[in-house]
Amino acid sequence: MVDNLTVPSPETEIPEEVSGLRMTRQRREVYRILLQDRDHPTANDVFLRVKDALPSISLATVYNCLEALVQHGIVRQVNFERESSRFCPNVAEHGHFHDRSTGVIHDITFKPGVNLSDFLDLPAGAVITDIELTLRGQLGSI
Amino acid sequence: MVDNLTVPSPETEIPEEVSGLRMTRQRREVYRILLQDRDHPTANDVFLRVKDALPSISLATVYNCLEALVQHGIVRQVNFERESSRFCPNVAEHGHFHDRSTGVIHDITFKPGVNLSDFLDLPAGAVITDIELTLRGQLGSI
DNA sequence: ACCAATATCAAGAACTATTCTAAATTGGTT
DNA sequence: AACCAATTTAGAATAGTTCTTGATATTGGT
CATH class of the missing domain: 1.10.10.10 (Winged helix-like DNA-binding domain superfamily/Winged helix DNA-binding domain)
Structure with missing residues (x-):
């Protein structure tokens, strides 16, 4: 959808x-x-x-x-x-997963309600206006 | 240290x-x-x-x-x-925070014990080998 | 220590992605 | 239809990086 x-x-x-x-x-x-x-x-x-x-x-x-x-x-x-x-054309906030074996780039979204400071040690008082996240790896050979 | x-x-x-x-x-x-x-x-x-x-x-x-x-x-x-x-020269896993007002780039570290899938909707079976994270913003005018 | 094989360095040319420039075209407005 | 501003075009220019080539240095085997 x-x-x-x-x-x-x-x-x-x-x-x-x-x-x-x-x-x-x-x-x-x-x-x-x-x-x-x-x-x-x-x-x-x-x-x-x-x-x-x-x-x-x-x-x-x-x-x-x-x-x-x-x-x-x-x-x-x-x-x-x-x-x-x-x-x-997807301007909603999202990162990217670069599949090394196929070269395909998948959009990845942040789980709702998660806060950056939940998993990052940010400098005190940092106001984040922009996030850029790129992951690389493979889509598992399970 | x-x-x-x-x-x-x-x-x-x-x-x-x-x-x-x-x-x-x-x-x-x-x-x-x-x-x-x-x-x-x-x-x-x-x-x-x-x-x-x-x-x-x-x-x-x-x-x-x-x-x-x-x-x-x-x-x-x-x-x-x-x-x-x-x-x-810091090859430990870390991201970067780009302070827009000063231009200074700060290293930021992930909090210990955090898992990517805790805050991201990853494609099923994705094996992540590499993370690239850049934040932009300001170091708060508190 | 000597020599051959190998690795590294320097200088500039080449390359690639992108931006710039200037002239031509387009489109909306009187 | 004429005007003006915005847009498009084609090619030149630019910036960062990589490549090429010959010179230089280093290593390992004798």
Whole structure:
């Protein structure tokens, strides 16, 4: 079941404006691609996919669109090590699990009601505004 | 109190060989610099600092040395977003807290006895081998 | 101690992901 | 339809890092 409040389905009509960002043809297509396959594509992946609908789009435009979407909180930019940035339309707070054997990246959510200070020794008075969590490993050969 | 088992003090004699890595003059100096100021310097920071002791060292050599140290588990490479990699001699499992107002990066440790699955919804059968945690925020203006 | 084999270093070129620049295009508004 | 601002495009520029090559140093076997 998909939470349509935070992540619209790819079939949903994307409106003229989302979170104060005017949806141009390019931005709409880029966003639609992100909604279509939630596989955390890179800018270049998006570029290649979006060409089907907009053959004349440029890579710079894809970067522009992704930046606009990220800055308006519609899309999240995720960095793993020094690899190319990846993008996902799930803007709810979540971390990532990188399966080393398949390369697949899974979103992982925090259990409800858990507090950071429950399991971390934080500096006194630290106010956390942003969490970035990446796990690596394998999806068990049980 | 510093844990001399995982992080030697900068005054400690660095032996001929550490974890199977032969300590050349350059590697020893690079490592010493990391032990000296635990402020998560970039490769270029290290380069500038190490020049005092080895004026003829090249940036490429600093990269080589850092890579060797990282690959032998003596030093940890830390990436924040798409910034330059940073390096720290603390190879014990820990996360980072990035103070937005001062730019200072603090190491944060996990409370003992805590299990990942206590606060995360992990995919069934996931075996975690590596954790990367970065928090951002401010050190409270109380 | 000597020599060959091996590892390391230095310098700069090359590479990759991303950003910048400037000109062209688009879209909404008078 | 003309105007203006925003957007797009293509290619150049940039930053960080890696690669290549030849020089230098170190090790192990004699």
